[in-house]
Amino acid sequence: MTRRLLILDDDADFAVSTSRALALEGVECRIAPDGASALALLEAEPIEVVLIDIRLRDEDGTELAARLSTLHPGLVMVIMTAYASVDSAIAALKAGAYDYLRKPFFLDELMQALERCFQLVELRAAKARAERELALMRQIEATSRLAAGLSHDFKNMLAVIRANLAVIAERLPAQDGLAPYAGDALDAAMTAGDLVTRLMGFARQPTQSPDPADLRQPVGNAVSMLARTLCQGMRIECDLPDRPLLAPVDPVQIETAVVNLLINARDATKGRGPVRVRLRHIWRGSDYARLTVEDEGPGFDAVVLDHAPEPLFTTKPGGTGLGLPMIQQLALVSGGDFHIGNSEGGGARVVLDLPCLRPDSTAQP
Numbered sequence: 001m002t003r004r005l006l007i008l009d010d011d012a013d014f015a016v017s018t019s020r021a022l023a024l025e026g027v028e029c030r031i032a033p034d035g036a037s038a039l040a041l042l043e044a045e046p047i048e049v050v051l052i053d054i055r056l057r058d059e060d061g062t063e064l065a066a067r068l069s070t071l072h073p074g075l076v077m078v079i080m081t082a083y084a085s086v087d088s089a090i091a092a093l094k095a096g097a098y099d100y101l102r103k104p105f106f107l108d109e110l111m112q113a114l115e116r117c118f119q120l121v122e123l124r125a126a127k128a129r130a131e132r133e134l135a136l137m138r139q140i141e142a143t144s145r146l147a148a149g150l151s152h153d154f155k156n157m158l159a160v161i162r163a164n165l166a167v168i169a170e171r172l173p174a175q176d177g178l179a180p181y182a183g184d185a186l187d188a189a190m191t192a193g194d195l196v197t198r199l200m201g202f203a204r205q206p207t208q209s210p211d212p213a214d215l216r217q218p219v220g221n222a223v224s225m226l227a228r229t230l231c232q233g234m235r236i237e238c239d240l241p242d243r244p245l246l247a248p249v250d251p252v253q254i255e256t257a258v259v260n261l262l263i264n265a266r267d268a269t270k271g272r273g274p275v276r277v278r279l280r281h282i283w284r285g286s287d288y289a290r291l292t293v294e295d296e297g298p299g300f301d302a303v304v305l306d307h308a309p310e311p312l313f314t315t316k317p318g319g320t321g322l323g324l325p326m327i328q329q330l331a332l333v334s335g336g337d338f339h340i341g342n343s344e345g346g347g348a349r350v351v352l353d354l355p356c357l358r359p360d361s362t363a364q365p
Helices: 012-023 035-044 061-071 086-094 109-171 179-203 218-226 251-268 302-307 323-334
Strands: 003-007 028-031 049-053 076-081 099-102 235-237 274-285 287-296 337-343 348-355
Touching: 003 035, 003 109, 012 028, 012 109, 028 035, 049 061, 049 109, 061 076, 061 086, 076 109, 086 287, 109 179, 109 274, 179 302, 218 235, 218 251, 218 274, 251 274, 251 287, 251 323, 251 348, 323 337, 323 348
Parallel strands: 003 028, 003 049, 049 076, 076 099, 235 274
Antiparallel strands: 274 287, 287 348, 337 348
């Protein structure tokens, strides 16, 4: 996470020297001499922490802090002053300041205060992510219940419809004017059957954790299958580890996930590619398998990034809106993470992290 700080001080020498010292500590600083400049920077860049001098040349720092707090409620502010008093400290806290520093101060004092501020920012971000994931889980659960309730009966009715349409299509003479209509109806029934199958898979929750499976096999299978069928005109680069990478997940779900991601990449690049598929072991406090799929298409816009993991959300005319939610569900149920974003080059970048066994401790399957 990039740590950004806005230094709001009309003393240019102090602001510049402080920003240079903080840059050595990994803090990216912006400088504003007044409130108008500060507001412009806050609108232009994602800045979470502000260091404000309580006495500016033409403005009162406390009043400005209150205004910034109103306009940007999530802002974490530290007010500093060379004229410290109990009253000014109380006024700073009432204005929405998170901390208070007395000038002059040492760099380590400033860093301690800023560390508390950035920790607060990180905690808020983690809380927001957890709330989004909880809301998404509730959506997935509601969709799963709906799917479970409808899929079984609907599939039985579809089986009768498909059987009757197949008989009609077979017995109609090829030159009969109704033959194309019967064929279209049969195709539609088969597509509906496929959708019901996917809904049933979405609704089905595993009763117990599957045995650890080598993820290289389902990933490689999916890439090979699509390279010679639906993604024939694309260049798919598949980078798999040399050693087995075992994770307690259903290999079929992994293969389905890769198929969905590659089809999305094909649609985004209009079938021209290239697409990079990479599977690696990573350490995130424990062992995880990271599957990354990147393309060189237009990437995701802000609306899609917000809603893509939601069940039934789709931007494709014939899409079902179940592909990415299925992968999200797999990640959440397995204790992993699923991130959708854009790569530095501008294309889409999708990352699936799943808990796995340490490669050094696994035997050859």
